[in-house]
Amino acid sequence: xxxxxxxxxxxxxxxxxxxxxxxxxxxxxxxxxxxxxxxxxxxxxxxxxxxxxxxxxxxxxxxxxxxxxxxxxxxxxxxxxxxxxxxxxxxxxxxxxxxxxxxxxxxxxxxxxxxxxxxxxxxxxxxxxxxxxxxxxxxxxxxxxxxxxxxxxxxxxxxxxxxxxxxxxxxxxxxxxxxxxxxxxxxxxxxxxxxxx
Numbered sequence: 001x002x003x004x005x006x007x008x009x010x011x012x013x014x015x016x017x018x019x020x021x022x023x024x025x026x027x028x029x030x031x032x033x034x035x036x037x038x039x040x041x042x043x044x045x046x047x048x049x050x051x052x053x054x055x056x057x058x059x060x061x062x063x064x065x066x067x068x069x070x071x072x073x074x075x076x077x078x079x080x081x082x083x084x085x086x087x088x089x090x091x092x093x094x095x096x097x098x099x100x101x102x103x104x105x106x107x108x109x110x111x112x113x114x115x116x117x118x119x120x121x122x123x124x125x126x127x128x129x130x131x132x133x134x135x136x137x138x139x140x141x142x143x144x145x146x147x148x149x150x151x152x153x154x155x156x157x158x159x160x161x162x163x164x165x166x167x168x169x170x171x172x173x174x175x176x177x178x179x180x181x182x183x184x185x186x187x188x189x190x191x192x193x194x195x196x197x
Contacts, residue, residue, distance in 0.1 A: 001016060002016050002034030010041070010042060012036065014034045014035065016034050025054055034046065034047050055112060055114075055115055056082065056117070057116070057117050058081060058110060058112065060078065060119050062076055062094075062121065063076060063078060065103075069127050069160060069190040070130065070159050071099070073099045074103070075096065075098070076095065076106045076123045080110050082116060091112070091113065092108065093110075093111070094108050095107045098127060099127075101127040103124065104125055105123070105124055107120070108123065129192045130158055130160070131191065132191040132192060132193065134154060134166055134184070134194040134195055135154065135196055136181055136183050136197070138151060144174075147174065149173050153165070153168070154167070154168045154196065156191075158190075162191055168181050168182065169181070169183070180197065181197065182195065183195065
């Protein structure tokens with residue numbers, strides 16, 4: 001704003017004319033000029049001022065991720081919003097994704113460019129072990145031979161292409177009668193353990 005003043009309490013608003021780049025931040029070329037042309041009682045006068053436009057703070061909203069391991073990569077999500085609701089999410093880098101449990105920490109950055117302050121931070125990607133299933137396959141019956149019989153097989157399966165053989169253990173597998181077969185999968189990085197009998 002500009003005001004022309006003089007003796008005897010004279011004061012009058014004067015229009016301000018802007019020139020140069022007065023929209024974008026960080027520019028030294030924005031100038032304000034005001035001219036009072038004078039009147040019957042006062043001579044004219046002028047004034048000039050430079051305007052510095054500071055960078056604005058964008059609103060960055062980051063959402064951590066939490067979920068079960070499923071064999072797919074996962075990362076954080078987020079948005080960046082500028083003045084007047086401008087969508088600035090294209091300048092938001094959400095960092096690394098993680099596939100295996102327990103996940104990790106994603107380092108995000110917001111490139112503010114000419115008009116916004118750059119920002120950075122971190123958020124968690126938490127991946128929990130998925131369940132596994134162990135199954136035993138046996139023939140309906142086998143003839144006794146007087147020696148321990150091991151006719152069964154076991155396999156542990158789960159999401160993310162888990163499919164591993166598990167060594168069965170036996171009781172009462174020598175003489176005729178009913179034998180008991182057990183199999184235990186101890187789990188791995190991405191899966192909890194499981195068992196079957």
